[in-house]
Amino acid sequence: MRIGYACLAVGVPHTDMKSCMKKNVSMEKLSHLIAHNLESLDNLIGYNIKSGISLFRISSDLIPFGSSSVNTLSWQQIFCSRLEAIGQKITNSGMRVSMHPGQYTVLNSPKPEVVQRAVDDLHYHAFVLDSMGLSLQHKIVLHIGGGYGDKKTSKARFLAHCAYLDASVMQRLVLENDDRVFHIEDVLETGHVLGLPVVYDHLHNTANPCGLRKHHEHWITCCKETWKPKDGCQKIHYSQQDQSKQPGAHSFTISIAPFMDFYKSVETKDVDIMLEVKDKNLSAIKCINCTAGGKTMNTLEAEWRRYKYAVLERSQAEYLKIRALLKDKNAYPAVPFYTHIETALSKPLKQGDALNAAQHVWGYFKKAATANEKAVFYGLIDNYQRGTIPIERVKKWLFRLAVKYGETYLLDALYFSF
DNA sequence: TGACGTCAAGATCCG
DNA sequence: CGGATCTTGACGTCA
Numbered sequence: 001m002r003i004g005y006a007c008l009a010v011g012v013p014h015t016d017m018k019s020c021m022k023k024n025v026s027m028e029k030l031s032h033l034i035a036h037n038l039e040s041l042d043n044l045i046g047y048n049i050k051s052g053i054s055l056f057r058i059s060s061d062l063i064p065f066g067s068s069s070v071n072t073l074s075w076q077q078i079f080c081s082r083l084e085a086i087g088q089k090i091t092n093s094g095m096r097v098s099m100h101p102g103q104y105t106v107l108n109s110p111k112p113e114v115v116q117r118a119v120d121d122l123h124y125h126a127f128v129l130d131s132m133g134l135s136l137q138h139k140i141v142l143h144i145g146g147g148y149g150d151k152k153t154s155k156a157r158f159l160a161h162c163a164y165l166d167a168s169v170m171q172r173l174v175l176e177n178d179d180r181v182f183h184i185e186d187v188l189e190t191g192h193v194l195g196l197p198v199v200y201d202h203l204h205n206t207a208n209p210c211g212l213r214k215h216h217e218h219w220i221t222c223c224k225e226t227w228k229p230k231d232g233c234q235k236i237h238y239s240q241q242d243q244s245k246q247p248g249a250h251s252f253t254i255s256i257a258p259f260m261d262f263y264k265s266v267e268t269k270d271v272d273i274m275l276e277v278k279d280k281n282l283s284a285i286k287c288i289n290c291t292a293g294g295k296t297m298n299t300l301e302a303e304w305r306r307y308k309y310a311v312l313e314r315s316q317a318e319y320l321k322i323r324a325l326l327k328d329k330n331a332y333p334a335v336p337f338y339t340h341i342e343t344a345l346s347k348p349l350k351q352g353d354a355l356n357a358a359q360h361v362w363g364y365f366k367k368a369a370t371a372n373e374k375a376v377f378y379g380l381i382d383n384y385q386r387g388t389i390p391i392e393r394v395k396k397w398l399f400r401l402a403v404k405y406g407e408t409y410l411l412d413a414l415y416f417s418f
Numbered sequence: 419t420g421a422c423g424t425c426a427a428g429a430t431c432c433g
Numbered sequence: 434c435g436g437a438t439c440t441t442g443a444c445g446t447c448a
Binding site for chain 2: 007008016017018019020021024059061102103246249
Binding site for chain 1: 436437441442443444445446447
């Protein structure tokens with residue numbers, strides 16, 4: 001059982017993906033961007049290893065315009081050793097990665113030019129994974145595509161268009177149910193015909209269920225049959241609904257209580273769980289810490305170091321409750337710990353609490369800061385109190401001071417990311 | 419024609 | 434000028 005996250009990490013420096021606009025593409029620019037993105041990917045992999053995260057989705061934006069004719073750079077040759085080195089790192093750590101072309105890669109389109117782009121895009125994805133020397137357990141996840149008012153024909157067209165895909169793609173391809181058109185029964189049917197594994201997406205199944213209203217355990221068991229030994233452990237997608245948005249929209253964080261209920265229902269089913277959620281790595285670590293055995297209070301204390309000022313800023317009451325919770329060094333109250341954090345972070349920001357947290361963080365520099373830095377800080381505080389600037393301005397200044405004075409305790413504080 | 423989703427680039431504004 | 438904030442782009446489908 002692995003739990004992982006998709007594409008980018010919150011609060012981890014030097015892991016961003018850069019891109020550019022199509023009209024500004026040049027060889028020099030692309031070369032620069034790809035080098036940067038591969039460096040970021042390397043850092044992400046390193047972060048995952050350090051954090052005990054062994055399931056990860058690589059962003060399709062890794063190579064900007066990777067499957068477009070505007071990218072005439074021979075990046076496949078130029079960066080082959082770089083890709084191989086990152087792949088080695090992934091393999092050596094036992095990490096499992098995947099890639100997932102977005103909703104605009106539509107293999108079953110009736111338009112030939114759209115199909116051609118989808119084919120090119122899928123080969124690009126396979127090329128990246130192949131160049132990294134990754135085994136066939138590292139998959140490419142794809143949706144069936146559009147419905148075009150006739151699902152049966154649209155499904156048939158998907159089957160037909162798979163003939164345009166090289167073995168390099170087909171042996172990595174896995175199919176996922178979507179939230180609008182093709183539900184889990186459709187995808188299972190297609191998966192069986194093509195001999196391709198099926199990813200069960202829990203939230204999509206909620207938004208777009210099939211006629212047969214079965215419990216998710218039923219569908220996960222059905223999907224399991226589609227995963228052969230060469231494909232590796234069965235994968236599923238789990239996310240929660242953002243209540244304030246459209247059905248299917250991902251929540252900011254994984255709420256731990258409902259996740260634990262879900263987890264208990266699949267615990268013995270030997271599945272890898274990919275989380276799709278805004279706070280990315282943070283939820284992955286949360287869910288890992290609440291389900292993995294052999295963890296101690298040290299783990300929660302490390303998490304607390306990252307979260308504490310973000311919590312203090314939202315709720316002094318929850319801050320105090322967590323401190324009390326962490327007193328017993330022989331306990332491991334992971335679920336209550338994260339529940340308190342969720343409670344705090346869901347509260348609206350109040351000026352008094354925000355000021356209190358900012359003053360706490362300022363305490364790290366109070367002695368070292370120059371007179372000018374002090375004046376700037378209190379000037380910002382004053383403006384915030386008078387409502388002329390948002391608290392983010394104060395926090396950005398504090399972050400700059402943290403960088404300048406090398407306060408490593410603060411640099412990865414989520415206070416600066418929320 | 420615009421919504422959908424997603425992120426960062428690009429553009430513009432401000433002191 | 435640097436920094437903050439607003440707008441656009443890239444993609445395809447569908448109402």
